[in-house]
Amino acid sequence: MDAFPNLPPLPVYHLTPLPPLLPPIPDKLLTLLLPIAAYWSLSMVFHWIDTKNYFPQYRLHTPAEVSKRNRVSRWEVVRDVLIQQVVQTAVGWVLGMTEPDDYFGKEQYDVAVWARRIRIAERIIPGMLAIVGLDAGGLAKNLGASHPMLAGVLQGGRYPSFENMIAVSSVSKVGMPGFAGWELMLASAIYWVVVPALQFGLAIVVVDTWQYFLHRAMHMNKWLYTTFHSRHHRLYVPYAYGALYNHPFEGFLLDTLGTGIAYKLAGMNTRQGMVFFTGSTFKTVDDHSGYALPWDPLQHITSNNAGYHDVHHQSWGIKTNFSQPFFTFWDRFLGTVWTGGDVSARYERSRLAAQKAFNADEEKISITHSNSADSTTQDPKPYENDLRDATDLPSVPIKNRQPQPPAGKAELQAAGSRQQILDDQKDGGPGVLADEAYEEKEARSYLRRSPRKRANSTLSSKDGFKGLRDRVPTSMHGRARGIIGVDGSR
Numbered sequence: 174m175d176a177f178p179n180l181p182p183l184p185v186y187h188l189t190p191l192p193p194l195l196p197p198i199p200d201k202l203l204t205l206l207l208p209i210a211a212y213w214s215l216s217m218v219f220h221w222i223d224t225k226n227y228f229p230q231y232r233l234h235t236p237a238e239v240s241k242r243n244r245v246s247r248w249e250v251v252r253d254v255l256i257q258q259v260v261q262t263a264v265g266w267v268l269g270m271t272e273p274d275d276y277f278g279k280e281q282y283d284v285a286v287w288a289r290r291i292r293i294a295e296r297i298i299p300g301m302l303a304i305v306g307l308d309a310g311g312l313a314k315n316l317g318a319s320h321p322m323l324a325g326v327l328q329g330g331r332y333p334s335f336e337n338m339i340a341v342s343s344v345s346k347v348g349m350p351g352f353a354g355w356e357l358m359l360a361s362a363i364y365w366v367v368v369p370a371l372q373f374g375l376a377i378v379v380v381d382t383w384q385y386f387l388h389r390a391m392h393m394n395k396w397l398y399t400t401f402h403s404r405h406h407r408l409y410v411p412y413a414y415g416a417l418y419n420h421p422f423e424g425f426l427l428d429t430l431g432t433g434i435a436y437k438l439a440g441m442n443t444r445q446g447m448v449f450f451t452g453s454t455f456k457t458v459d460d461h462s463g464y465a466l467p468w469d470p471l472q473h474i475t476s477n478n479a480g481y482h483d484v485h486h487q488s489w490g491i492k493t494n495f496s497q498p499f500f501t502f503w504d505r506f507l508g509t510v511w512t513g514g515d516v517s518a519r520y521e522r523s524r525l526a527a528q529k530a531f532n533a534d535e536e537k538i539s540i541t542h543s544n545s546a547d548s549t550t551q552d553p554k555p556y557e558n559d560l561r562d563a564t565d566l567p568s569v570p571i572k573n574r575q576p577q578p579p580a581g582k583a584e585l586q587a588a589g590s591r592q593q594i595l596d597d598q599k600d601g602g603p604g605v606l607a608d609e610a611y612e613e614k615e616a617r618s619y620l621r622r623s624p625r626k627r628a629n630s631t632l633s634s635k636d637g638f639k640g641l642r643d644r645v646p647t648s649m650h651g652r653a654r655g656i657i658g659v660d661g662s663r
Contacts, residue, residue, distance in 0.1 A: 514545025559589030
């Protein structure tokens, strides 16, 4: 600060250990426990909604689909999630040991440091005004009586009325510059609001970037997919507590390590990390919940939500929509967002309860924020080899293939996605395509004869999806219609 004399002095501070937020649990331990508590508490809320069959109109898939289409039992899901959380806790404990203990008592000092930076920034104002031909001193003199604060700013941060008299001996005192009220208010806002917001923003960018590129690599590389990531995609119909159902190595690399690096790079303290880790957990669970609840704020903060991510779990969209858990920037910037347009017909075969009305005449959009016109206008570069590499796809009988998507990029995405399903032989990939082709054929037939059908094979929001039973034909996948609402396998 020697280059900037006459700055207000910084206050003296004394550090005191920060008491636990929830005595007697240390904050570092609470940081490890809260994400686990958040995961299971929110998951159980969604599971309770499932079992009670509340809000079926907002459900992405029916109970019958959960039991029929998924390739993994609920017990296996719970087991692998618990394994990942054990690894997550162990890594978090090691990370916590490298973190310094938290103290308080320095807050006023840190605010004063920011106030000094503001004062230093004010020093350039007279010179800036001089460049445009204005006399800062003259303006300050004219405004001194009516607007003393503004006059001080124009003089480069000189506020005589805020000088504090400091005793230097028993008989003399000297004036020391002090901070203006607005400087301290702005400094407090920067310290308490702006800096933490930037830290959280940086952490979100790091996590989204880390997960996008690793997630994309695990889909684009056949060995990585079949060895690690295919386990997560045994859940063709995601549900809340399956959000962290992964291969243990993938769970460590993608989730645990990614959030740990973001926490470190953002320079967060323990309590900020507590909020960040818990918030990330809530978002991940919500994205796999299987519900598009209109009043759920996590569904509307960004377009990366349960509807967006559900496309990624379907056989026709598995090589799209890689972004998670917060924003969709990387998908859109690098051209891997789903471009097959509205998916109402596909989801109708699955009895999608959360599909919002999509009507081109009324300029409405689907929950996937996808436009079929994008298929011919967006760069197909990320998928330029997928059609060539779909070596097994021609072997699938025509009757077992789903209807073709729009020509262009969507066709390449669909070919690559279907080939990836076929590559997963151990989890019955060919059978998945055959089942879904039959289901889509049945759904389209039902839409053609249904009195409720709408233009473009979509449902009006006025229908409200009033009950799944009313919308299911006489049979469903060869089962009695009474299976809807029955949850015996859950």
